[in-house]
Amino acid sequence: MKPRDRLRIAMQKSGRLTEPALDLLKRCGLTFRQSRDKLFCFGEGEPVDLLLVRDDDIPGLIAQGVCDVGIVGRNVLGEFQLTAGRDGEPLAELRPLGFGRCRLSIAVPQELDYASSGDLAGRRIATSYPGLLGEWLRARDIDAAVVTLAGSVEIAPKLGTADAICDLVQSGGTLVANQLRETEVLLESEAVLAGPTTLPADERGDMLELLLKRLDGVIQVRESRLLLLQTSRHSLEAVTRLLPGGPQPTLLAVAGQTDQLMLQALCAGEVSWRQLEEIKKAGAREMFVLPVEKMLA
Numbered sequence: 300m301k302p303r304d305r306l307r308i309a310m311q312k313s314g315r316l317t318e319p320a321l322d323l324l325k326r327c328g329l330t331f332r333q334s335r336d337k338l339f340c341f342g343e344g345e346p347v348d349l350l351l352v353r354d355d356d357i358p359g360l361i362a363q364g365v366c367d368v369g370i371v372g373r374n375v376l377g378e379f380q381l382t383a384g385r386d387g388e389p390l391a392e393l394r395p396l397g398f399g400r401c402r403l404s405i406a407v408p409q410e411l412d413y414a415s416s417g418d419l420a421g422r423r424i425a426t427s428y429p430g431l432l433g434e435w436l437r438a439r440d441i442d443a444a445v446v447t448l449a450g451s452v453e454i455a456p457k458l459g460t461a462d463a464i465c466d467l468v469q470s471g472g473t474l475v476a477n478q479l480r481e482t483e484v485l486l487e488s489e490a491v492l493a494g495p496t497t498l499p500a501d502e503r504g505d506m507l508e509l510l511l512k513r514l515d516g517v518i519q520v521r522e523s524r525l526l527l528l529q530t531s532r533h534s535l536e537a538v539t540r541l542l543p544g545g546p547q548p549t550l551l552a553v554a555g556q557t558d559q560l561m562l563q564a565l566c567a568g569e570v571s572w573r574q575l576e577e578i579k580k581a582g583a584r585e586m587f588v589l590p591v592e593k594m595l596a
């Protein structure tokens with residue numbers, strides 16, 4: 300294969316991961332010009348290009364060295380490692396990316412008696428993830444038949460081709476619509492940056508290192524919120540105790556009100572309405588939750 304000096308990232312051409320992946324790369328300062336056939340995006344500023352493909356092909360493209368890294372669901376990466384990629388160098392999950400969250404679960408018809416995973420013995424389970432399901436069954440010494448289907452797995456029990464299914468679940472709507480109930484979670488999934496365990500020892504490796512640093516910054520900022528509120532000195536301790544994790548809050552004086560303080564806290568994740576209501580009950584008022592755009596410690 301011809302040596303390359305530009306980093307090439309494989310990502311989903313059209314699907315659930317496409318928009319959030321592009322958005323994340325944009326936040327990392329990468330911009331692209333798309334080719335006419337929309338399969339290749341040339342990086343304009345940095346030497347980083349995109350290859351747009353079916354998500355199932357991403358781990359294989361990295362393993363073959365056609366692409367250096369890829370943005371793909373943990374479910375697809377894990378399945379590859381246990382099937383087509385079994386005999387090759389294992390790929391690493393370089394970073395979890397915080398979108399495309401779902402889980403790989405076993406579900407059974409609502410009317411089926413199910414007490415524990417042992418009840419799957421002797422049953423047929425339909426799935427598009429024979430590697431992950433097979434491994435899970437082996438680890439528990441459950442002797443069940445794995446029926447591999449490319450799609451529409453959820454209708455297999457109704458068609459009589461399987462007794463249970465093992466498929467992705469997010470809201471659970473598909474299961475309810477098909478009178479199925481979730482009984483076991485095999486894997487919690489989200490989009491990840493997948494790549495080789497050792498970085499390329501050339502310019503691509505340097506670029507990847509830079510990209511990882513920017514990703515860490517972007518992910519940290521995306522999950523950070525700035526909480527501003529007012530509290531009396533009297534309620535300060537109770538309010539502070541309820542603040543979601545993060546560094547020590549900053550306290551500012553409120554002009555003309557010696558008893559009042561303005562509190563500013565960086566929170567490591569979402570601040571929910573319920574948390575705000577609790578903090579308010581403890582004595583806070585004038586509360587604001589602001590997104591953080593950039594951060595440089």
Ligand SMILES: Nc1ncnc2c1ncn2[C@@H]1O[C@H](COP(=O)(O)OP(=O)(O)OP(=O)(O)O)[C@@H](O)[C@H]1O
Pocket residue numbers: 311312313314315316352353354355371372373374375399400401467468469470488489490
């Ligand atoms: N209902 C869901 N909610 C959230 N994320 C999901 C859901 N279903 C799947 N995902 C995640 O998004 C990834 C891509 O899902 P999508 O449905 O776009 O894939 P696909 O139909 O296999 O697309 P492709 O045409 O690229 O093969 C999945 O592998 C999984 O990691």
Ligand SMILES: O=P(O)(O)OC[C@H]1O[C@H](OP(=O)(O)OP(=O)(O)O)[C@H](O)[C@@H]1O
Pocket residue numbers: 450451453466467468469470471472473474
């Ligand atoms: O729990 P839910 O929110 O209902 O999501 C789960 C469904 O989403 C995915 O299917 P998708 O909608 O992508 O259809 P497909 O399998 O035909 O691609 C997955 O295969 C499940 O069927």
Ligand SMILES: [Mg+2]
Pocket residue numbers: 353354355
């Ligand atoms: Mg696919």
